[in-house]
Amino acid sequence: MVGAIDRRSLVRRHNVTRSTVDYRVPTQVGNGRFAFNMDITGLQTFVPFATLSDWGWHSYPVPAGTDIDAYRGRAWDFHGRSVVVEDVDPDQPVASDWLRDNPHRLNLGRIGLLLLRTDGSAAVGSDLDNCRQDLDLWTGTVTSHVELDGVPIDVRTTAHPDLDAVAVSIHSPLLATGRLSVLLDFPDGDDRYFARQVGDWASPRRHCTTVDSLGSRRARLRRDVDDTAYHVELAWAGDAVLTEPILAADPRTLRVIRAAYGEHDVTTAAGAAVRNQTLAFTVDGDLLGGHPAEPEVRRDLDLEYQLGAERHAVRIPYGGLVRLGDDVFRHRHLLGGGQSEQVDLVAAFGPDPIDELPTAAQTRDAAAEYWPQFWCSGGAIELAGSTDPRALELERRIVLSQYVMAVNEAGSLPPQETGLVNNSWNGRFHFEMYFWHAAHWALWGRWPILRRSLDIYQRLLPSAVDRARRQGFEGAKWPKCTGPDGRESPGEIHALLVWQQPHVFFFAELDYRAHPSQETLDRWAPVLSSTADFLASYLVERDGRFVLGPPVHIVSENTDPAQTINPAFELAYWRFGLRIAQTWRERLGQPRVPHWDDVLDRLAPLPVEHAEYAIYQGIEHMWERYTFEHPALSGLFGWLPGDGVNPTVMRATAKRIFAEWDRDRIWGWDFPMLAMCAARLGQPEQAVEFLTHNGERFQFTETGLPTGGPFPYLPSSGSLLYAVAMMAGGWDGSDGPTPGFPDESAGWVVRCEGLQQAL
Numbered sequence: 001m002v003g004a005i006d007r008r009s010l011v012r013r014h015n016v017t018r019s020t021v022d023y024r025v026p027t028q029v030g031n032g033r034f035a036f037n038m039d040i041t042g043l044q045t046f047v048p049f050a051t052l053s054d055w056g057w058h059s060y061p062v063p064a065g066t067d068i069d070a071y072r073g074r075a076w077d078f079h080g081r082s083v084v085v086e087d088v089d090p091d092q093p094v095a096s097d098w099l100r101d102n103p104h105r106l107n108l109g110r111i112g113l114l115l116l117r118t119d120g121s122a123a124v125g126s127d128l129d130n131c132r133q134d135l136d137l138w139t140g141t142v143t144s145h146v147e148l149d150g151v152p153i154d155v156r157t158t159a160h161p162d163l164d165a166v167a168v169s170i171h172s173p174l175l176a177t178g179r180l181s182v183l184l185d186f187p188d189g190d191d192r193y194f195a196r197q198v199g200d201w202a203s204p205r206r207h208c209t210t211v212d213s214l215g216s217r218r219a220r221l222r223r224d225v226d227d228t229a230y231h232v233e234l235a236w237a238g239d240a241v242l243t244e245p246i247l248a249a250d251p252r253t254l255r256v257i258r259a260a261y262g263e264h265d266v267t268t269a270a271g272a273a274v275r276n277q278t279l280a281f282t283v284d285g286d287l288l289g290g291h292p293a294e295p296e297v298r299r300d301l302d303l304e305y306q307l308g309a310e311r312h313a314v315r316i317p318y319g320g321l322v323r324l325g326d327d328v329f330r331h332r333h334l335l336g337g338g339q340s341e342q343v344d345l346v347a348a349f350g351p352d353p354i355d356e357l358p359t360a361a362q363t364r365d366a367a368a369e370y371w372p373q374f375w376c377s378g379g380a381i382e383l384a385g386s387t388d389p390r391a392l393e394l395e396r397r398i399v400l401s402q403y404v405m406a407v408n409e410a411g412s413l414p415p416q417e418t419g420l421v422n423n424s425w426n427g428r429f430h431f432e433m434y435f436w437h438a439a440h441w442a443l444w445g446r447w448p449i450l451r452r453s454l455d456i457y458q459r460l461l462p463s464a465v466d467r468a469r470r471q472g473f474e475g476a477k478w479p480k481c482t483g484p485d486g487r488e489s490p491g492e493i494h495a496l497l498v499w500q501q502p503h504v505f506f507f508a509e510l511d512y513r514a515h516p517s518q519e520t521l522d523r524w525a526p527v528l529s530s531t532a533d534f535l536a537s538y539l540v541e542r543d544g545r546f547v548l549g550p551p552v553h554i555v556s557e558n559t560d561p562a563q564t565i566n567p568a569f570e571l572a573y574w575r576f577g578l579r580i581a582q583t584w585r586e587r588l589g590q591p592r593v594p595h596w597d598d599v600l601d602r603l604a605p606l607p608v609e610h611a612e613y614a615i616y617q618g619i620e621h622m623w624e625r626y627t628f629e630h631p632a633l634s635g636l637f638g639w640l641p642g643d644g645v646n647p648t649v650m651r652a653t654a655k656r657i658f659a660e661w662d663r664d665r666i667w668g669w670d671f672p673m674l675a676m677c678a679a680r681l682g683q684p685e686q687a688v689e690f691l692t693h694n695g696e697r698f699q700f701t702e703t704g705l706p707t708g709g710p711f712p713y714l715p716s717s718g719s720l721l722y723a724v725a726m727m728a729g730g731w732d733g734s735d736g737p738t739p740g741f742p743d744e745s746a747g748w749v750v751r752c753e754g755l756q757q758a759l
């Protein structure tokens with residue numbers, strides 16, 4: 001087929017429409033480093049979805065009596081040499097916990113609607129009628145319509161592409177009657193390892209919000225959360241007024257008498273949530289300790305409590321907010337009280353004050369210019385001409401995944417697993433997952449976006465060199481789980497996982513393919529040289545071979561690190577990395593490093609058992625005990641180009657993986673990895689089957705947010721985009737157009753443009 005793809009039509013046929021209050025899945029607007037997550041009202045009215053950013057991080061004070069500098073880690077035996085790695089220090093458990101939990105990503109604040117029933121009580125989600133929400137992917141704008149008592153409420157929500165700001169336009173007769181106000185509220189930090197609703201709303205006296213009026217319809221809120229300070233700039237049009245919160249001088253004693261989550265008694269859990277005479281949480285089975293076998297079952301909460309001398313009984317619906325105590329709204333501000341039926345608000349967040357803000361209309365105009373430019377940049381894949389019934393769903397996944405990644409994962413730091421939706425692993429990013437989050441930008445030709453974070457290797461090189469030196473290795477050792485400071489989060493898997501180390505060679509090679517210049521060579525040379533030195537020094541010479549491990553945690557993280565030696569995937573990736581390191585030196589006109597060549601020549605071969613690749617050398621009962629978690633053996637030839645791989649053994653291994661691996665016990669990015677293996681082996685039908693899998697571990701919600709791990713699990717989206725780009729654009733040694741897809745006789749018509757070939 002000829003002619004350019006009509007990208008506007010391609011994108012807009014997958015616009016999102018919603019009609020119910022969803023307490024788990026938000027709709028999003030954002031710019032890649034800042035995201036605003038909303039419910040059906042276009043704001044954070046009934047669900048305290050988070051507002052997250054690249055720069056918003058918080059640390060709690062070090063516990064009294066704890067010396068963080070006393071933390072040393074834990075010693076492991078590396079072939080007779082004691083090596084202290086960044087594991088939990090058995091002598092410093094409190095310091096280890098603090099280092100694991102801090103810093104964590106900070107919820108910058110909540111913007112919602114305060115809706116009142118006719119009797120003056122607060123409305124809940126079930127009070128709304130005729131709900132409809134539309135996300136226009138082409139302009140990045142969300143329009144929401146709901147009705148309360150038959151009165152319409154219309155909201156338009158847009159994020160600014162350059163500022164970390166959200167613009168909201170609200171129109172409703174309820175504004176003029178005082179039954180609708182804009183609500184702004186702010187939580188404390190949240191050091192939970194996983195937080196579906198980010199923020200501690202029950203500690204209002206731990207942090208501070210101060211307000212400065214900057215004239216008519218303009219205000220600046222300064223937030224101080226321990227040592228973290230940031231600003232929220234507000235500008236609005238209309239006659240609304242920003243009110244100060246009412247502060248309780250002496251909060252009364254709050255006590256939970258009884259709490260029932262459906263038929264489950266959760267009095268103990270609800271009572272334990274009372275802190276500082278305040279109770280604040282979202283009603284769901286996860287947070288309330290509901291029935292462990294039914295974490296997603298929706299039930300109402302019946303709550304009896306005493307505040308001072310007063311006793312109360314209330315019922316809060318699933319997903320509703322429990323906010324009890326005299327001081328609970330200490331940080332809540334309301335914008336309302338005018339006679340107009342419309343208010344336009346712009347709220348900008350940042351570590352520094354912002355003197356001038358755009359209007360809501362200017363923000364929408366900026367987004368309406370930015371998003372078409374994004375969609376028209378780089379590559380595109382269209383499947384509309386296909387007759388295979390799976391094609392439309394795959395195209396939907398592809399389009400929505402691009403939006404999701406542009407909103408959540410286009411900032412200056414590698415993203416966390418759940419993007420800018422909520423917190424996983426304290427909001428930190430995983431270096432081994434950076435490939436799945438970011439490499440798709442390269443194949444789709446969106447290098448300006450990838451460049452924003454890709455220099456993380458140059459930025460963190462000094463700390464990586466220091467880590468290797470402290471552990472007695474050469475070169476630079478990259479962390480696994482870290483924040484912007486590059487410090488490893490203590491933990492056994494964090495300390496012993498290694499498959500993140502060769503990623504630098506893959507990214508550098510993708511960069512050179514797209515930009516074969518001296519500048520590219522010079523930019524990557526120090527990082528590649530230091531990393532290659534580490535790869536070589538991390539191995540141990542035994543019986544004339546260089547071996548990897550023990551101890552080592554492998555991709556699947558499900559084997560004993562003290563027994564694991566010569567894992568197949570890691571060996572192949574080591575070989576790939578050292579090969580690229582020598583190629584890079586040749587491109588620079590430098591001699592090959594003899595020791596690297598010696599390691600390449602004598603590196604242990606990939607382990608084989610019964611004519612199939614084994615997860616690691618000497619593993620027992622592999623096919624009976626280990627066919628769950630990541631099927632990394634499929635990555636040997638598919639994701640990786642096959643260094644050290646025997647094609648016959650690989651085909652036999654893949655055939656068995658495809659047939660026997662437990663697809664209900666793997667992660668989201670595993671399905672695209674399996675698809676790439678199938679594609680490179682010449683099995684396009686099998687590849688498509690993996691990419692359109694619709695089991696619990698690989699689904700894409702109506703907004704495009706994927707499953708596959710903690711929800712949402714964005715490596716599912718990034719890996720899908722990388723895999724389809726490889727299947728459509730080809731790879732080294734592939735033949736013909738769209739070599740990873742079935743042909744037209746099988747019902748597939750694949751049009752693509754602007755894609756970079758995979759390695």
